[in-house]
Amino acid sequence: YLRALHEILDQQREHRHAKRHFTDLSLRFHETVVAASHNRALIAQFKGLRFVLEPLYARWMNEDVASLVIASNAALLAAIEAHDAERARSLMHRRLQIIRARQIAAADGEQPPPTG
Numbered sequence: 001y002l003r004a005l006h007e008i009l010d011q012q013r014e015h016r017h018a019k020r021h022f023t024d025l026s027l028r029f030h031e032t033v034v035a036a037s038h039n040r041a042l043i044a045q046f047k048g049l050r051f052v053l054e055p056l057y058a059r060w061m062n063e064d065v066a067s068l069v070i071a072s073n074a075a076l077l078a079a080i081e082a083h084d085a086e087r088a089r090s091l092m093h094r095r096l097q098i099i100r101a102r103q104i105a106a107a108d109g110e111q112p113p114p115t116g
Contacts, residue, residue, distance in 0.1 A: 001033075001036035002077075002080070005077050008025055008029045009070065011025050012029070012066070012069070012070050012073065013070055016070065017063065019061045019062075023057045024054075026057060027050050027054060029073050031046060033076070033080070059106075060102060072091065075091055076091045079091060
């Protein structure tokens with residue numbers, strides 16, 4: 001799984017300007033993290049959630065967001081490689097808080113907060 005995550009991260013760096021492809025790579029990155037857990041319930045939940053997340057991710061994707069996503073994914077991968085579960089959990093929690101704040105702002109017709 002680590003090799004796959006590194007390959008996806010490299011592809012993200014290469015395709016940061018291709019909105020749709022980058023979005024797919026972002027979701028593949030997280031799908032690979034979930035698959036590495038070997039938790040069948042989590043894997044099934046993410047596969048269903050992916051169809052909800054994809055249009056949301058694509059809506060906000062731009063070059064600045066792509067750079068922040070790459071940095072966040074690189075930090076998550078480093079935490080995983082270091083076997084630092086608390087750091088990985090903290091990074092994912094922060095990411096989910098940011099996504100939630102963006103969605104709430106968008107639903108209220110406000111300018112979404114920065115991604116990073």
